Amino acid sequence: MASRDSDYGAFMEKFVLQPSSSAHQLPLSGLTFAIKDIRFDVDGHVTGFGNPDWARTHSAATSTAPAVLAVLSGGATSIGKTIMDEMAYSINGENKHYGTPTNPCAPDRVPGGSSSGSAVAVGAKLVDFSLGTDTGGSVRVPASYCGIFGFRPSHSAVSTAGVIPMAQSFDTVGWFAWDPKILNRVGRVLLQLADDVNLVRPSQVIFAEDCLQLSSIPSDRVTQGLVKSVEKLFGGHIIENVILGDYVKDKVPSLQHFLSEGNKEQEYSIPSLAALSSAMRLLQRYEFKNNHGDWVTTVKPDLGPGISERVWEAVRTSAQKIDVCQSVKTELRAALSALLGDHGILVIPTVPGPPPKLQMDPSALEVFRARAFSLLSIAGVSGFCQVSIPLGLHDNLPVAISLLAKHGSDGFLLNLVETLHNTLKEELQRMS
Helix, strand or coil, rough: CHHHHHHHHCCCEEECCCCCCCCCCCCCCCCCCEECCCCCCCCCCCCCCHHHHHHCCCCCCCCCCCCHHHHHHCEEEEEEEEECHHCCCCCCCCCCCCCCCCCCCCCCHHHHCCHHHHHHHCCCCCEEEEEEEEEECCCCCHHHHHCEEECCCCCCCCCCCCCCCCCCCCCCCCEEEEEEHHHHHHHHHHHCCCEEEEEEEECCCEEEHHHCCCCCCCHHHHHHHHHHHHHHHHHHHEEEEEEEHHHHHHHHHHHHHHHCCCCCHHCCCCCCHHHHHHHHHHHHHHHHHHHHHHHHHCCCCCCCCCCCHHHHHHHCCCCCCHHHHHHHHHHHHHHHHHHHHHCCCEEECCCCCCCCCCCCCCHHHHHHHHHHHHHHHHHHCCCCCCCCCEEEEEECEEEEEEECCCCCCCCHHHHHHHHHHHHHHHHHHCCC
């Protein structure tokens, strides 16, 4: 592994994978990328899943994941695999075995996980883009912490073949870029989309007021640049507000099975969204157990603090209420589809505040994690696409906002981010 000084500790293994064609007209020609060590199989390399016991007990892959092949065929060159959280079971980005990649925006703060190295490699401009995975937030969180763009596509929109599963109901292949044009170009290759630049006018831009209040960063600092940009480009008449928690509580009746638990997380979050998070994490634990429970109980891997507790909690999960989780997914997708329509956008904070400090006591992060998953579960459970957009620094720490669009509207959302970029950049400069 290269020295921490030279690559911010982002890389697990360095190697070069060249494009399958040298044609200069390819959409990703001349771009470099990195691959998360989690789940992306690369022929001849062991997929390490962030843990040395996993690497020790698994053979080298005999084929390469289609997502990796797609960007190689698009003309990009890979320069290696990046460090990740063990078994993808954290949003912090700390790894006790391989080290924690250094957040290029805030070296004393966590980089975010589980796609930590992939985000750091882009944030430090060691590569043009990188591949990650997002089950519960593992692209969106590190993108926000490292001050870059991160895209979680609609569920099942990008092939997860050749990717070690965590929880199939939520697993997605996502990507990072420091430039929205590159984000869009990569997306069009992975999503197999034509170069369509017409659909960039949203029918409505809906700000979730209650979600914005969850953030410790002043609401105006998060929203003002976007509001002014939307007004300039599309007109203020398309801006609306919603109390998302009330809407979800009303439209997703199956959530009552999780609301009635007296869940302490609901005390410092939005109750219906905390219930949504509970449903998501229950189904995630259950599917993780089905995927990896036998390996965990047989090998008893050495796992880091916080991750060990979550993994063993998953292994002990029963099938109780799993059918209700599936109903919640169906109802939420229908509810948010009705709210947004074909070209509506929902605006929320990506995370509830700046990145936490390194090596914080997991118990001290409990409220932050609960609020984070209340926000992250909206796209997670609905299967909608979401992009995290960097908004510069507040008190010298990175700030981000997220836009969500209905399932299947990935191309529209990618185009919108690119369309907004220059105006948003001007507004942010004016505010600073």
